[in-house]
Amino acid sequence: MSDTNMRSATISVLVENESGVLARVIGLFSGRGYNIDSLTVAPVERDGSKSRITVVTSGTEMVIEQIKAQLGRLVPVYKVADLSKEGPHLARELALIKVVGTGDARQEALRLADAFRARVIDASTESFIFELTGATDKLDAFLDLMRPLGLAEVSRTGVAAIARGKVAIE
Amino acid sequence: MDGTITTGTGTTTEMMASGAQALLRALKAQGVDVIFGYPGGAVLPIYDAIFQQNAIRHILVRHEQAAVHAAEGYARSTGRVGVVLVTSGPGATNAVTGLVDALMDSIPLVCLTGQVPTHLIGNDAFQEADTTGITRQATKHNYLVKRSEDLTRVVHEAFHVAKTGRPGPVLIDLPKDILINPAPYSEASTAQHRSYRPRTEPDPARIAEAVALLKRSERPIVYAGGGVINAGPEAAKLLIEFVRLTGFPCTTTLMGLGAYPASDPQFVGMLGMHGTYEANMVMHGADVMLNIGARFDDRVTGRLNAFSPGSKKIHADIDPSSINKSVAVDVAIIGDAAATLRALIAAWKNDAGKQDREAIAKWWQQIDFWRAKDSLRFTQKREPGSIIKPQYAIEQLYKATRGRETFITTEVGQHQMWAAQHFKFDKPNHWMTSGGLGTMGYGLPAAMGVQVAHPDALVIDIAGEASILMNIQEMGTLAQYRLPVKIFILNNKYMGMVRQWQELLHGNRYSESYSEALPDFVKLAESFHAVGLRAEKVEDLDRVIAEMLAVDRPVIADICVDEKENVFPMIPSGAAHNEMLLGPEHKNGGNPGVTDAGLALV
Numbered sequence: 061m062s063d064t065n066m067r068s069a070t071i072s073v074l075v076e077n078e079s080g081v082l083a084r085v086i087g088l089f090s091g092r093g094y095n096i097d098s099l100t101v102a103p104v105e106r107d108g109s110k111s112r113i114t115v116v117t118s119g120t121e122m123v124i125e126q127i128k129a130q131l132g133r134l135v136p137v138y139k140v141a142d143l144s145k146e147g148p149h150l151a152r153e154l155a156l157i158k159v160v161g162t163g164d165a166r167q168e169a170l171r172l173a174d175a176f177r178a179r180v181i182d183a184s185t186e187s188f189i190f191e192l193t194g195a196t197d198k199l200d201a202f203l204d205l206m207r208p209l210g211l212a213e214v215s216r217t218g219v220a221a222i223a224r225g226k227v228a229i230e
Numbered sequence: 231m232d233g234t235i236t237t238g239t240g241t242t243t244e245m246m247a248s249g250a251q252a253l254l255r256a257l258k259a260q261g262v263d264v265i266f267g268y269p270g271g272a273v274l275p276i277y278d279a280i281f282q283q284n285a286i287r288h289i290l291v292r293h294e295q296a297a298v299h300a301a302e303g304y305a306r307s308t309g310r311v312g313v314v315l316v317t318s319g320p321g322a323t324n325a326v327t328g329l330v331d332a333l334m335d336s337i338p339l340v341c342l343t344g345q346v347p348t349h350l351i352g353n354d355a356f357q358e359a360d361t362t363g364i365t366r367q368a369t370k371h372n373y374l375v376k377r378s379e380d381l382t383r384v385v386h387e388a389f390h391v392a393k394t395g396r397p398g399p400v401l402i403d404l405p406k407d408i409l410i411n412p413a414p415y416s417e418a419s420t421a422q423h424r425s426y427r428p429r430t431e432p433d434p435a436r437i438a439e440a441v442a443l444l445k446r447s448e449r450p451i452v453y454a455g456g457g458v459i460n461a462g463p464e465a466a467k468l469l470i471e472f473v474r475l476t477g478f479p480c481t482t483t484l485m486g487l488g489a490y491p492a493s494d495p496q497f498v499g500m501l502g503m504h505g506t507y508e509a510n511m512v513m514h515g516a517d518v519m520l521n522i523g524a525r526f527d528d529r530v531t532g533r534l535n536a537f538s539p540g541s542k543k544i545h546a547d548i549d550p551s552s553i554n555k556s557v558a559v560d561v562a563i564i565g566d567a568a569a570t571l572r573a574l575i576a577a578w579k580n581d582a583g584k585q586d587r588e589a590i591a592k593w594w595q596q597i598d599f600w601r602a603k604d605s606l607r608f609t610q611k612r613e614p615g616s617i618i619k620p621q622y623a624i625e626q627l628y629k630a631t632r633g634r635e636t637f638i639t640t641e642v643g644q645h646q647m648w649a650a651q652h653f654k655f656d657k658p659n660h661w662m663t664s665g666g667l668g669t670m671g672y673g674l675p676a677a678m679g680v681q682v683a684h685p686d687a688l689v690i691d692i693a694g695e696a697s698i699l700m701n702i703q704e705m706g707t708l709a710q711y712r713l714p715v716k717i718f719i720l721n722n723k724y725m726g727m728v729r730q731w732q733e734l735l736h737g738n739r740y741s742e743s744y745s746e747a748l749p750d751f752v753k754l755a756e757s758f759h760a761v762g763l764r765a766e767k768v769e770d771l772d773r774v775i776a777e778m779l780a781v782d783r784p785v786i787a788d789i790c791v792d793e794k795e796n797v798f799p800m801i802p803s804g805a806a807h808n809e810m811l812l813g814p815e816h817k818n819g820g821n822p823g824v825t826d827a828g829l830a831l832v
Contacts (some may be wrong), residue, residue: 063558076425084366122554129551135371135391138425153607177774 066099069124069219070151073113074229077103084134085113094127098153100218110138112229114139115219116151116196128158130160139230140196143221151221155199156181157190157228160211169209197213246607247383249413251278253342253404256385258285259418262313263305265289266297270317271357272344275409278449289682289711292703294321295702296675298328298399299701302337303679306662307637309462311392314341314487314677322364322403327401327669329368334666336486338397340388341369347407348376358773361403370398375405380415386418393781395428395551415629418516419517428548428733432565432573439561440544441577447542448519448589448597453501456485456665457523458546459658461567464643466490466658474577475749477590479597481509481525485665498597499606502530504647505631507605507711508597510799512806515596516541522566526557527666528831536806546570605652605799607815617766620645620720622654623771624692627718630775633685636660637680641673641697644726647797649692671700673716678704681713688716695721695788696745705758708784717786718779722793730796734811755786763802765789803831 075081083102089096098116105108115129124142131140142211143149157178159169166188173180173190182189192202196219203214225230246252249546253276255315257265258562264635280288294316302313308581316325322343332543333337346355350646362374373384379402388400393475402530438524444450452473458465466489473480480490481501499506501513501818513519519541524530534556545553546563552609553562638653639662640646646663655661662680664672681689691698698719708715728743752762761781765774771789778787798813804827 079376080362080366080372085361087367122558126555129555133396133428133469133549133551135423136428203505 063120063122065214066072066118066120067124068116068118068144069127070219071115071117071128071131072139072141072143072221072229073115073137074104075111075113075134076138077105077109078113078136081111081136084136085115087132088125088130088134089115089117089127092130098218100220102104110225114219116219125158137161141223141229143223146223148224149221150224151219152217153196153217154191154193155182155203155214157192157203157206158187158213159190159206159210159212160187160212162186165209172202172205172209178202179230180188235536237617238786241415241793243414243753246293246413246415248275248279249378249404249409250275251409252413252415253281253384253385254283254286254407255415255566256382257313260386260389261310263618265313265315266300266304267315268294268297268317270321270344272346273315273342273404273409274407275343275406276315276404278383288315289678290707291675292706293677294324294700295328295671296701296704296707297793298339298341298757299669299672299675300343300679300682302332302335302672303639303676304326304683305337305339305679306459306676306751307659307661307680308683311338311340314339316341316343316467317357318344318346318361319359321357322359323363326365326368327448327667329401331664331667331669331672331727332544333368333370335664336393336397336456337399339399339400340385341399343401343403343408344409344700345374345403348405350404351405355741357558358742361401362395365401370396370689372401373402374403375408378408378411380407380417383419387423390418390423391426395426395430395637396457401725410533414698426506429550429564430548430566432519432546432563433827434577435759435774436561436563437570437573437577438547440546440563441581441796442583443475443518443542443544443561444520444578445581445583445585448586449515449517449588449593450476451516451519452476452478452480453513453519453521453524453525454480454481454486454489455483455522455524458486458489458696461523463658465566465568466570467572468575471492472575472578474569475575475831476585477587478520479512479594481505481512483665484650487650487661488658492654493656498601500650502527503532503799504651504799506651507515507810508600508605508810510801510810511600512597513538514807518542519544520615521547521559522543525552526555527555531557533804533806536670538807541826552645559613600630603812603816605812605816608813609815610768612768614767614769618765618768618771618789618791620722620795621649621652622768623718623720623789623791624648625691626771627692628653630779631688631758632691635688637662637677637684639663639673639676639680639689639691639695641691641700641730642668642670643694643697644722644730644795644797645692645694645697647727653692658719670697674698674701674715677711677715677717680709681715682711690716691712692717693717693719695719695723695748695751696725699749702754705755705760710760713784715784717784718778719786719788719790721748721751722791722795723748727797733796734800734802750785751788755784758784760786762786762788764790766790
């Protein structure tokens, strides 16, 4: 195909919360050679009957349309929404970041954390654990700053995303 | 029957003595009359329940792969859902090839697999395999039943999923305790499925766009696939009506053979790698293409960037993921093939636009010029003692079976392509072949399934001597159930298609493609209580065919054919439709024109 421009897509998939459904989605991506840049999943209905999967992927327009169609034909899938295409949306992830150090580096880490509005959720004399929420690039930027200051461990949730405005995914 | 419970929603639920009994009742309610299976420890409760009833017949195969192919043959020749029953572990893993075959060719199946009891799952128990894990990508959908109260709902749902939308295989994994414990029976729900709702009715706006393009076309082509067959015989009738109404040429894929009558003058033959010259040239030169129920498979398109370069493309398919997967199209119609054709016919009649009949007539002149090449031509020497050409064997078989209700299945390879080229199908559901997966060993068990569904019909497996050995054990099944399947082996002592590619693309180095140490097929047939026949020379052929057709028992006819014969025309991998190789009958230089990139393709 002449279309070779890659784009990133944030896709929300509303699924029946049943055993194996995540394996179906992941198997589809690995089996057909699609990228997964980020993937999150959790139940979103009060009775736990539906889960929402947010997957960030990249590919040509044709590949992304194909990914959506392939997801849409899985039996336990209710709805597939391409948030990147369907209008403005918000995307956030959360990271827990352990920074180990003493002296100036420790002070600098704390100052930067404050600038990024990261919360200190655990501290010892030689370490902090920061909690930071934001867009992926904000988290990346913060982690880059922490690296020389004693970054020891990171746990990230991956992206959760939602469309702006009053319209809701079914 | 332990009691009746009426639930809040008004559905009547009745307790059954065992899950196995509830299962059989659900199968019966789904109209199942035959199951292809093989017993084992985990499914003993089901076999015990089968023993105690008469409504559902069980056909005991000799290998689980064959059970699945038999169910495919049954399904493809009847339009109904084929049912398979196998045990846990090796029973399930042996079935996997058949499941993928059915998935690729969109064949509706329900496969029941036994599983170790729920409390042992994950324990590496005897004959345990993670069947739902293994078959997740091998089925349209699969289920593991963990609670007795889910059992019959899941069975009903599995049939619904298997046969609606784009059909496919659905697997239900049944732990042994679920089969033994009492289970409630409930009827199939009439409510819509929560999440699975395939679209079948086409969008009228897209139909109108399609008709506008088609009306203005000067060099049109209708390209029909297996989706037309899957949509039922009505779809094939509508296809004929549409093609006659428009005056367009029609080609079909391998899976679509029979969707349009091969004897009709508007049929230009199968297209693709071994399609006719005219079908591929029409595709290459078309200005508007209507693809209905086909998926732009790589065997059809050849090199993608040279595929039908000048055409506006309309693609009608029930599966949205088939649209724009490999070929970008101008008009996409999501819907059932029959519903789409019905809408196209109505819209065509209502459309005030006039066709350019003169342009269409000119297009037919061009097509007739291509047709005159007679690209399937071959030369059979008639002098006694002459070697039999495989194409001639198929042609004579076709002539001898005309006028009889005949179903053809095939294995995979050269014989499959010759059958597709030289056996003419005028009706849908009479041609069963492994198109997508290309499974050697498909034909004999599939023929078994067809014969079970159509006991009085003539069922022939056109085979190669290598493929037939992949499920030869099913000769035992033919004998047990007195299924008079005819196995017509084009024996060229080679895995012929492998040999052909080695000749054309790998410098005549016939690496491991010679069928060494073949059995004596006549004696093999006899040892399986069947009739064995052999034709060695051209003068034997008609007699052997006549004898084969006259016998009301299973037959293996070993037809010794020319070892050197290749399938032509051929579009080498990575080549365009207009770069097709013709046979030795046509002088075309003999250079396959294969590039390194093409060589890497299969």
